[in-house]
Structures are given as C-alpha cells and as structure tokens.
Amino acid sequence: MRSREVGLLGLGALCAVAVFLGAGGCQPEGNTRPPGWSGRPGGTIGEGGSGAETASSGDGGREGEGAAGTAATGSAGGDGVGTGDPPVARVATIEEITTGVVGEGVDVEAKGVVAMSRKWLVSKSKSSGSCLWGVFLSAPGIPVTEANSGILALSYGTRGVTDDQGNVTCPNIEQASAGDAFPDDVKPGDVLDVTGRTSYYSPADCDEQPPEANPTRVKQRQLASVTKVKLVGSAPIPEPHVFSGEDIAKLAAPSDPDGEKFHDAWGGVKVRVAGPLSPTLQGEMQTVVGAYGNIVLAGSGLRVGDKFYYVQGSMDACHGAPDYPSTDVEWARIDGFSTLDYCTWSLQPLNKCADFDPAGKDCTDGLLCE
Template identity: 55%
Template sequence: MRSREVGLLGLGALCAVAVSVGAGGCQPEGNTRPPGWSGEPRGTAGQGGSGAEMAGSGEGGRRGDEGDGGTTTTGSAGGGGTEDPPAARAATIEEITTGVVPRDTVVELKGVVAMSQKFFVDLTRSGACLWGVFVSSPNLTETAANTGILAVSRSEALTDEDGDVVCPRLEGASAGDPFPDDVAPGDVLDIVGETTYFSSSLCSDACGDLNCDAESDPPETADTCRQDCGASRELIAQSAVGQYQVEWIKSVTRTGHVDPPTPHVLTADEVLKLSSPTEAEFFHAWGGVKVRIEGPLDPVLRTNSMGEDVVVGSYGNIHLEGGPVQVGDKIYYVGGAQGACHKGPIYSDVNVVFNRVDGFLYNNFCIWSLQPANKCADIDPPSEDCATDASMCH
C-alpha cells in the first residue's frame, strides 16, 4: 500500500517567506538557506538548482588569484590578498574524510576522478557563486567508504539588467571558476584547495521560530504549515552531522580521462543508516560518495495544492519508502533551462516502482539526501522526458 505525505509541495515557498523575514528553521526539503544568506529560491538566481542551498561555503578562509576558466586554472574569485598562500600538502580523500588531515588545511589531491559534472551550489552574501564537482579516489573499479568528496570552487557573481546579483546559467554560459566548464565524469584532475567541514546548527528544529499563523498564505493554511514542519523534523535532524569538503579551490588541472568507478550498492542496513540522525560515522564515510539503492522502491506519494497525488514533490524531490530517503535534482537542475536534461524529473504514473537510484550522499543544507547527476542514467526507470534514451544526458 502506497504511503502519502500531505502538503509538502507548497511549503518550500512558505519557508522562503519565513527565511526572508528572519524565521529560522523550516527547511523541509533542503531548498532554502538560513537567515542572512542572499539569493532567491530555485530559478531566480541564475541556476536555482533545487533551491538556493548553502552547501558549505561560509565567508572565511583564504582566497587566491582569479582563474581564467581553462583546463588548467588558478584561484578562487571573490577577492584576493597579497599574502603568499601556504604550500599545499599532498593528501588523499580518505585522509581528509577520516580526519588525518585537519580542517582548514591547503591540500593537493592528485589524480582524483570527477564523478559528476559541475553544478551550481549557492550564491553567498558576499557575491560569490559556488560551483561543485564530486570527485573520487583514483584507481577504483567500485566506490567505497571514504573515497568521495565534494570540491567547491568560486567565481564572482554578475549584476543583471534589473540590478540583481545573479550567477551564470551553466547551460549556456561560463561559470568563470577554476573548474573547466565541461568537466565530466571520468576526468582525471589535480586539485589544490582547502579542507572544510560543513554543518549548520540552524536546522536543529524544522519550524522552531516560524509563526505559521502569521506566515501562511493561500493555498497554505496554518494547520498545513504545522503538519509539514512536523513531518520534516525526522529528515532535518540528520543535519546535525556535517560533510567533509574541499573548498576555496586554488587550481584545477585536467590530466586525462578514465572510466569512473561503479557505485557501491548500499545494503539494507546502510539504507537505514541513511535516514538516521545519529549515524555520524556512516555519513562521514559515505558523504560525497556515489552509491546505489536497489529496488523495488516505492515512492512516498504527496498531495499537491490541487488535491492530487504526485510522485515528484516541491523542488523536484522524490521521497522513497524504507528510509525515508529523499532523492533530489540538485546536480542536474538548472533554473530556466531549455533542455530536458537540466529540468526536474517527470513521473506522472503514481504507481511507478523504481528499480534503482544512483546518487551522491549530500548534506543539502538541512537534509542528507541522494542526489543523482543524471535523471536519465542514474534513475531506473528514467524520467519520462528521457523517452527511451537513457544516455541522452551523458
């Protein structure tokens, strides 16, 4: 029997309003940022990408010289000092994610393998556009614990004709950050950046500071607001566990191309850990790693504002039974995209059963979720607009 989850479709907009007036929490699907962070919900700040999430940038750290966006590039945009940067320490992904290499250490990762395309992460309050690429340890045939990490680079935001600060759309413009714009899974990279750890105490309570009576707008009601926030606390509690990253990217050099490793298939016990707020060891080991959940997998149906049951909820998220596990479109979604590959998933059949889902374990601001890089190849069955060609978005 299918499960139903009521009201989550409209809460993203509600939470965006709450954040804009300084109401902390209320991040049911990981799609809005905490108070004090600039930018708008999905689609209005250039990329959108499942909403404007903060995926671990912060405003501190070191900055280098600006890069030129080529195959070998140097620097992280957003300003630069005159001090010589510290020498990079040779390190592996495993050394970073197990704490052997301390946080805030400038490191060089040699020969790591890109596991995703470049995607929009966030727009910071200082006017920096953040771009992410998931990378894996070299010489693997299958992913494993402590072999993956998110690398986050920066470029300067633009000002559009309306005076709004925006980031370029990757579908048709250069990001201007150190990563090549056409970086693709299998590219072998040498990366120099700084080790960081993203976590936020702002998500400890789903709606702790939200006044549902004051902030609810049609078609939302105060009762629905309370119900949605309460239903989201279980997922949001996972945000207490942070994610290791390599940030403040100084340089990226592409040195070759290989077949990327296949995703590790999570066991039933590991899938349960994915939905547990106390499994810090699991998230530290598997955060940033591409993994696979095998089916049969039933979606948790939601009810939209028109009273219809839907598979795909707000911001392109799909919730799977047995966790719960949230599957998002953060990596491949581009706000205002023309091509199907950069739009949210489409599943009109509420009786769909998923055979598998491949994706990266990612702390998408408030929720640890599974994020496919390709809605046609990483999900079986693929999104309906992939037609019969599962390779169309490669």
C-alpha cells in the same frame, strides 16, 4: 548536460552569510515555477523541482575567495586579489581528509583524483553576490566506490549579477565561464590535481529546522576554497557501491547510525540504492515528485533530489524536474551522490534519465541525457 531526441541531435548545479533556501520546506530564492510545472511544457508532477541555484551543500571556505585568487594568509577576493603569501599545501588523499587524519582548515593538494560529476552551482549569496561551484571527486584506481573514497570540492567563481529586487543571477556555464578554479567542461573521468582547504561543514541553523526536514546532527567533510585545478589525464569511472534493504535508511539518518562515522565515510560518494523502491506520495495532490523536485523513498525516508541536473529557466528537458505522472512507479535502482541538501542528508542523481530505473516519462518517450 546535453540532450537529444531519437533521430535528432542538439544541446537540449556557502559561507554563513549566504542565503540558502530551497530545502526542508523553505522556498528557494528566485524559484518562480508554479505548482505542477515539470520542467517541460505540459508536464504535471506536483510542485516542481528544486533548482541547483539555491541548494546548499557546503561553505566553500571564506566567502570572497575567488578562483583566480590564492588561499592566502589574510584574505582573497572574488576577483582574485589576495594578500599575504600563499600557504604550502600538503599532499593528502581523499581518505585522509574524510577520516579526519588531516584536520579541518588545512591547505592540501589531492593528486590524481577522478572527477565524478560535472560542475554545478551549489549556492549563491544574496548579500554578496558570490557564486559557489562544486565538483564531486573520487579516489583513483578503484573499480567500485567505497567508504571514504569520495568528496565534494568547492570553488568560488565570478560574482553574479544582482537585479533591482536583489535577486542574484550566476553565470550559465552553457553560455559563459563560471570563473572558478574548475574547467567549465570538467566531466566524469577527468583526472585532476586539486588544491584547496579541508572543511567540516553544515549550516549553522540546522537545529532550528522543522522535524519533517530530518535535519542533520553531523557535518559533511569537504574540500573547500579550491584555488587550483590541473587536468592531468582521464580514467575509468568507478561503479557505485550498492546499498539495499535496511541499509538505505542510513543514507538518510540525521546522525551517524550505530556509532559509525557513516556520513564521514559516505558523504560525497556516489552510491546506488537497490530496489524495489517505492515513493512516499506528497502534498495535497499525492504526487511522486513533491516540493522543489524531491522524491522521498518509502520506508527509508531518503530524499532523492534534482539539484544537480535541474537548471531554472532551461528549455532543455534534461535540465527539468523528474517526470513521474503515475503513482504506481517502482524503481529497481537509483544512483546518486550522498550529500547534504541544506540540512538534510539526501541522494542526488547526476542524470535524470540514466540514474533512474525506470526513468521518468520524458526519458522513456525518447529523451536521452548525457
């Protein structure tokens, strides 16, 4: 993400063995931000942001399947060393994957899909050092997102560097290649042919999470083990489908409401929640932004996170936590992707300024994020 101040231009996110911390009240691995840190000097917003480095949204397939490897029968290593003949991927649409027409564990190619996000670090494994990257995809040719039109695609990249304390640092794609199958500069509107393996995933320990985490009882459909991505063009980005009123609570529901396959249909889709929207104040300090950058909407209980745009240690304010020092904020709308944040269904905005109305204080002070 690039940022600029007005008048100034400049450059201013796993599998079962992975360590996923940073949701449901857990402290994320390697998060050293003190309480009150907002992602920019002098900010005070509560307990800081989440950090996409440790957030979990998927299994990514078998750990060790690197971008340079193939989704092979047998095993494929993070360094691209596979064994056996690669399976033949069948062509499938996002709708066929998310409705279950194509079952779990099937090698598929989704052709002509539209990137809806930049690449972001989904998770990292303290045990293996693996780094899992994700991109949200949309079905082509639609003016507005709809049920079963979106999916999260996942690909392992270069293994991270482990320090003496066992902390893993994955590549910073502003400075070095991630080494996964997706181009480092993939952006919304890119049209892609993507080859991977269908997955139906949630962390194994969701039933052990505390009730306040609102842990899911349903899984998220994904395109995991992505090993091949081809850029074939560009296309307009569909506008987000609007949820309002009582329907907003469905996005936060731990199970499918009213017998619908709701999360199969809307998991991975960019949507808009329409206001008026008020926050539930959090913590002893009663702040808008609580633990690890999360906002919780009053009434619906929907968690709004910062896992896509927050980058730990970045001095770019576009990569900092949302900044809402006043508790009187009321949003007209918030845009984001419906996805699992570890075991909790959440809304994850892509852009901390453009995806909120009103945006946070640092955005209204002149910060524009792209």
